[in-house]
Amino acid sequence: MAEQKVIVVGGGLAGLMATLRIVEKGYKVDLFSLVPVKRSHSLCAQGGINAALDTKGEGDSTWQHFYDTIYGGDFLADQTPVKGMCDNAPGIIYLYDRMGVVFSRTPEGLLDLRLFGGVKKRRTAFAGGTTGQQLLYGLDSQVRKFEALGLVTKYEGWEFLSAVIDEQGICRGIIAQDLSSMEIHSFPADAVVLATGGAGMIYGRSTNSIICTGAAAGRVYQQGVEFANGEFVQFHPTGMLGDDKTRLMSEASRGEGGRVWTYKDGKPWYFLEEWYPAYGNLVPRDIASRAIYKVCVEMGLGIDGKNQVYLDLTHKDPEFLTNRLGGILEIYQQFTGEDPRKVPMKIFPAPHYFMGGIYVDWNHMTGIPGLFAAGECDYMYHGANRLGANSLLSASYSGYVVGPKIIEYIKGLDKSAADIPQHIFEQEKQRQIEIDEAVYKMDGNEDPFLLHEELGDNMMTNVGVVRYNKNLELADAKIQELMERYKNIKLSDTGRWANQTVMFVKQLWHMLELARVIALGALNRNESRGAHYKPDFPERNDEEWLKTTRARWTPDGPKFSYSDVDVSLIEPVKRRYDVAGGGK
Amino acid sequence: MPEYIHLKIKRQDGPKEPSRWEEFKIPYKPNMNVVSVLMELRKNPTNAHGQKTTPVVWDCTCLEEVCGACTMLINGKARQACSALIDQLEQPIKLAPLTKFPVIRDLQVDRQVMFEHLKKVKAWVNIDGAFDLGRGPRLSEHDRKVAYQLSRCMTCGCCMEACPNVNSKSDFMGAAPLAQVRLFNIHPLGKMDKNQRLDAIMTKGGITDCGNSQNCVMACPKNVPLTTSIADLNRQTTLYSFARFFNR
Numbered sequence: 001m002a003e004q005k006v007i008v009v010g011g012g013l014a015g016l017m018a019t020l021r022i023v024e025k026g027y028k029v030d031l032f033s034l035v036p037v038k039r040s041h042s043l044c045a046q047g048g049i050n051a052a053l054d055t056k057g058e059g060d061s062t063w064q065h066f067y068d069t070i071y072g073g074d075f076l077a078d079q080t081p082v083k084g085m086c087d088n089a090p091g092i093i094y095l096y097d098r099m100g101v102v103f104s105r106t107p108e109g110l111l112d113l114r115l116f117g118g119v120k121k122r123r124t125a126f127a128g129g130t131t132g133q134q135l136l137y138g139l140d141s142q143v144r145k146f147e148a149l150g151l152v153t154k155y156e157g158w159e160f161l162s163a164v165i166d167e168q169g170i171c172r173g174i175i176a177q178d179l180s181s182m183e184i185h186s187f188p189a190d191a192v193v194l195a196t197g198g199a200g201m202i203y204g205r206s207t208n209s210i211i212c213t214g215a216a217a218g219r220v221y222q223q224g225v226e227f228a229n230g231e232f233v234q235f236h237p238t239g240m241l242g243d244d245k246t247r248l249m250s251e252a253s254r255g256e257g258g259r260v261w262t263y264k265d266g267k268p269w270y271f272l273e274e275w276y277p278a279y280g281n282l283v284p285r286d287i288a289s290r291a292i293y294k295v296c297v298e299m300g301l302g303i304d305g306k307n308q309v310y311l312d313l314t315h316k317d318p319e320f321l322t323n324r325l326g327g328i329l330e331i332y333q334q335f336t337g338e339d340p341r342k343v344p345m346k347i348f349p350a351p352h353y354f355m356g357g358i359y360v361d362w363n364h365m366t367g368i369p370g371l372f373a374a375g376e377c378d379y380m381y382h383g384a385n386r387l388g389a390n391s392l393l394s395a396s397y398s399g400y401v402v403g404p405k406i407i408e409y410i411k412g413l414d415k416s417a418a419d420i421p422q423h424i425f426e427q428e429k430q431r432q433i434e435i436d437e438a439v440y441k442m443d444g445n446e447d448p449f450l451l452h453e454e455l456g457d458n459m460m461t462n463v464g465v466v467r468y469n470k471n472l473e474l475a476d477a478k479i480q481e482l483m484e485r486y487k488n489i490k491l492s493d494t495g496r497w498a499n500q501t502v503m504f505v506k507q508l509w510h511m512l513e514l515a516r517v518i519a520l521g522a523l524n525r526n527e528s529r530g531a532h533y534k535p536d537f538p539e540r541n542d543e544e545w546l547k548t549t550r551a552r553w554t555p556d557g558p559k560f561s562y563s564d565v566d567v568s569l570i571e572p573v574k575r576r577y578d579v580a581g582g583g584k
Numbered sequence: 585m586p587e588y589i590h591l592k593i594k595r596q597d598g599p600k601e602p603s604r605w606e607e608f609k610i611p612y613k614p615n616m617n618v619v620s621v622l623m624e625l626r627k628n629p630t631n632a633h634g635q636k637t638t639p640v641v642w643d644c645t646c647l648e649e650v651c652g653a654c655t656m657l658i659n660g661k662a663r664q665a666c667s668a669l670i671d672q673l674e675q676p677i678k679l680a681p682l683t684k685f686p687v688i689r690d691l692q693v694d695r696q697v698m699f700e701h702l703k704k705v706k707a708w709v710n711i712d713g714a715f716d717l718g719r720g721p722r723l724s725e726h727d728r729k730v731a732y733q734l735s736r737c738m739t740c741g742c743c744m745e746a747c748p749n750v751n752s753k754s755d756f757m758g759a760a761p762l763a764q765v766r767l768f769n770i771h772p773l774g775k776m777d778k779n780q781r782l783d784a785i786m787t788k789g790g791i792t793d794c795g796n797s798q799n800c801v802m803a804c805p806k807n808v809p810l811t812t813s814i815a816d817l818n819r820q821t822t823l824y825s826f827a828r829f830f831n832r
Contacts, residue, residue, distance in 0.1 A: 020714040035643075036699060038739055039651040091716030098720040100709040100771040102732045109722030128732055133650050137735060141708035141768075148703045156696075180688055209645045243613065244620035244666070245647045327736070331648050334667050335617075400714070449627045492629050493638040497598045498689035500641055501626070 002418035004410050005030065007174055007189035009160045009216060011037025013132075013395035014375025014402075015195030016139035021403025023143075023151040027410075030187060031143070032155045032176055034211050038140045041197050041209040042395060045132025046328050047252030048114065048124035049096075049392040051089035055106070056113055060121040062086045067570060069390060072118040072284050073355070073383025074530035074540060074575050076229070076548070078566035081362050081380055085397040092396050093125050099138040103127050104324070114324070115255040116388040118284035118577070124389040129250060129327035132392055159503060160216045161432045163192060163223055163371050164425055171370035172420045175432045180498050184432050186425035188417035190410040193372040193402055194220065194358065195395075202511045202518065203351035204456015207239055207248040217358050217377050218510025221517070225366045226550045227558075228379035229356030230514065231521035234386055234531050235465050237288035238311050239350025240332065246350035247335060249311060250328045251388035253345075254281045257316050260292070260347075262301050262309040271295055278580040286385040286531040287577055289349035293465045296348065303346060310344035349465055353391060355382040355531065356521075359550055364402040365409070372406060374398035379548075384530020439505050444488030448505045451482055451489070455508075455515060458482075463519050467534050472523035479515045486512065517551045517558045524560060525549065542572055586612050589621055589670055590632075593640055594680035596687050603687075607632035607676070618665035618679065619644050619654060640679075642691035649805065652740030656681060656691045662745035662803060665691075684744050684751070698739050701761035705784045709774045721772035734767040734813065736806045743810060746803035748795060755789030759800035759810040762791060766813040769820065782817075782824045791817055 006022050008015045011033035019029045033040065054060040066086040070079055097103060097111065104112045104126050113122040127134035146152045157179045164173040164186060173188035199214025200206030221227045237260075238253065239246040254260070260281055261270045272291055273280045283291075292309055296302035303309060313321055313329075318341040321329060332340050358366055358373035360380060365372050374395075381394040462475035486509060493501040527541040528534050547562035588609040596603040609632045610624050626639035644654035647666040654665040657680040659673060670677070685693040723731070737760055744750045744758035765781045768774035785791045794814055801810045 039653050098711050102735045105728045145708045
């Protein structure tokens, strides 16, 4: 058999960790990324990464981390893989430490830990206020070492267009497009892993980078891969609204003592502390987002009558703040001109993280053999709501797991990608060239960027923090309308070199496809669980809905099926944060 | 309040194409930045003379000034477009691509050379493998502080753009990769390969090509102590040269 090779799509934490775990066993990796991997979206994560290191004398344990994660996710996550993640977390942090990641330290030179939402013990390791950046740079440096050795070949500035699937239904490579020359090529591989991140762009403005369109997931979804739990979208309670994006203010600001308040009857009202005395400002994100939404939208008590409340750090020592939260306070100051050490910050919930994603088995393989998914683009670790500082962990851990699993898989193959007839690749490549050419010919009167704005507004209004079936039906009708109007796009740039508009038009279609999965998934699920909240169905309904949502693409829209959740380790209980011991 | 935001953008259709300036007027809104203006512009790409044109091509990713992608010349200064607030800029706002890197299209440039430099200086810790070997080495708060300042470099290229010694006639790698050598030479495990990194910067294009103009440290948006780092590496390379000489 010819030399075997793996393709990794995406150069954030999951993709780079997977790459490392594969190349260090001597296999070659072709690494595809829209941007130089050192600019991947993982670097936007601020507050930290969870691991029960138990270095604060608080008796923390990996079991407690596991319990908090399952409970925080409202019991929708499969428990066995989550336990694997929490058990491996300390080892992964130590691995990053050895790579030279500049974690913040205790006076003894050990890794410092801070408090995050939905937990009672300090469990979050961090690097100032730029933890994601530092972890990404650590992995980036390690992958560069293997690039210098010739084991990793980077394709930076390339976009994944589709998986190449042979007659037996096995993934044998990918089709990708060079974003400068616009050329479309096929790349054979014995296994492919998508580590392509979230899809915040579906909501127009979110805390995500503009490359987080979900297009890669949307593409394989249309090739037959299932998309799971799409309706579970996390709104981060503390975003700062901007014209171009909603910038994130880390949960670490509350972990370090930040308080959320607004005025009621002329006096500061710390509503989270009043409503949730057991956890106060550190309730999980879904709870905090709903509370802020309620205060602003339903009670009309936002600051200056607008949809915003205060996040206040001004009672803390400025030097302490600079040391522990430096990077994020700089961002706030830079973009608003106000110093959060002196003036409370104004914040409102913003779309932030997709708990749902590509459906995979516990080895991270999709329904198409040879095609794997890891990181935010998979659905596996967070159930109905993700706890803060668990995303850097799940991205790292899923890459950590998928690497060895891929090697196991390709060792069991009876023929290599090199033995696959050329016409299999040629056929898929031609299909992609035709799609590309069709976009070049678009000459209607709709603007793709305006259509995207309408999509974002629609999702924000109708598929947001609080959901009503009537609005969800409207949302889906609107998406279908946009899909019709999409066919009437006018292309404003027909150039054959570095044409960003053509790429955006193609991504937009996949955003629309996934938007339907989100809206209809939400419409179907008549209960409230984690980030999915319906006032008309305010309770969690385990009897009917303790189920993973699985959407399969059909020409007539998504077709849904539901499968059981693994609850083999912890019996589901009612989730509450107003009393101590709710989380055990 | 001004009615329009007036922009002059240097356009170029491809690496070998000639460049030209194109003017734009965008309706004013408060609190905009250069990226949000460019986004506004692409929705209806029409220049100031009312002629249809193509959307301006530029790179951007995070929009929070941590990824470094959207670096360009804004009124002559290399900086990130996302954090360049319109209300603080003199108009007409002139946008041009960085000059020390090949232009791909419009404001988009190819900074691959910066990543090549990181390869050259071996900017990594040589760990045995990506598996669990238990706790890493301890690091003092002092070393942590120095290292963190250096590790926030986002490879944006402002320091290279500002450096007179980085030009088409020189191979100088600029300040960014040098600061990374200092970073990895601080780490308790990284230190073990300290001399290999010093070897790498003691060749052509390395530390001796620095002309000490000190522009880099002024240009760095993340306040990475670049000149201090170069001075520190000068000490390291000198000591290393002596040691090498006497241990021959």
